[in-house]
Amino acid sequence: MKSIRIFITVACLGLAAVVTQAFTFIKSEKLTRAVTPGKGFAVIELFTSEGCSSCPSADALVARVEKEVTDKPVYILAYHVDYWNRLGWKDVFSSAEYSARQNQYADWLNLSSVYTPQIVVNGRKEFVGSDESTLRNAIKSDLEIASKSELALNDIKVNGDNATVHYTTGAVNNSVLIVALVQKNATTKVQRGENGGRTLSHVQIVTRLKSIALNNSKDGTENISLPQGFDPLKWELIGFVQNKANGQITGATKAQFPSAMSAQVSN
Template sequence: MSSFKIFIIAASLGFAAMITEAFIVIKDKDTLKVKTEADKGFAVVELFTSEGCSSCPPADALVARVQKETAGKPVYILAYHVDYWNRLGWKDVFSDAAYSARQQQYARWLNLSSVYTPQAVVNGRKEFVGSENGTLHEAIGSDLQRSSKTELSLNGLRENDGKAELQYQASGTPANAALVVALIEKNATTRVERGENGGRTLSHVQIVRKLQNVNLAGHNSGNVSIALPAGFNADGYEVIAFVQNTSNGEITAAARSGFSSAMSTKAK
């Protein structure tokens, strides 16, 4: 076989390999199944939702899928049930005015004229409609490759006299940093009787049940105590905490801990 023919065959095989690789990346873009050498960063996904909003169930279902797809990865999902839909016929049992206030704070940080549901915010820097599948996957994939100098670890999470207690240790925190600590109920189901979703049974994941802010102010280690809700079951809950710049909302580190394990977790 001539050297020219060999060159043509080799070039064709190389081109075919490039096409195949590109196809795999495009095919898996919306499922985060593309394997990388190592995740450099993390993604905190905050979803603002409500059982009274007919547009919210698709967003709730999306974050549930992402939760499964990203198991074992540094992806932290928090679902805040806002309270401003309650006046329209159905009171969301998971809603809290504090979560609506947090969404309003994001409107100020991100220079938005109004808030809405479902709204997703990733790492405090990018917001979009919470049911946008491609946008959410793209934001998560991008931030998993974005390194940070801040580190956070959680230790010793335990239930004690109706409270969750844990220790935290942070380093490389930005100026004006706060530690946001969320008590998360992993999943729940509600039969909605009235309102826009009346007659539907809704499933939820990663529901924020309690939220606490700790002003680090140069003190990058300490203890946190959070009151536990009625009916608390350690197996159904976890704690997610993250470091946030209170000047612009950017999240620079995150970690999680379960009640069933004495091991600490650490993430950049």
């Protein structure tokens, strides 16, 4: 009987140790998950033009994706380049600044030339802008990679044709903060060029692009000029932190203008 009691006691102690170890593991796992840095994100930069006959399919693709990812940290920016303007139709949303940004990506990604439509995701991968499967796979994989830089845009104030926004960020080594003023949607009836006679729909049109030198400063306030007829419900701000050496985007967020936020709350 004594030996049986000893066996039972040892067995109970062993079981308790296993339970304690399992509890410790579960507790440790929860703590590890709790301290994991920010969620993944995907910054989708589309280079497009109303003068390019291949671009409407890419515009339509990002519009579909935008509707599907409203609850996810996916940020779409459509840059209308200006090098198609000489071929019969001047894209009203185009800018040489956006063409220059695309050429910068060509340098970062070791491309021999630029083209439209082109998509760049998180500054790291590029492909034809109408390639739906590649885009969806890129979004899925990047949402699973934790953000390296924290970023917040807040305290937005509109005063006439200007807005101010306060930003806070984490890692700033060799990086810049880029803030884009984005028009959520628009349509254009194209009169000439490759898309002559077509009415084109656009989403997430970049209309202002501001690069802010962080210089080891993790917070600050920046001015953004607003267009005539500005309607806060039709515009938003998207910000992201980008490495100056290789173009990789390490953190991103977006913010609504004050009356737009009030409208969302009331709805």
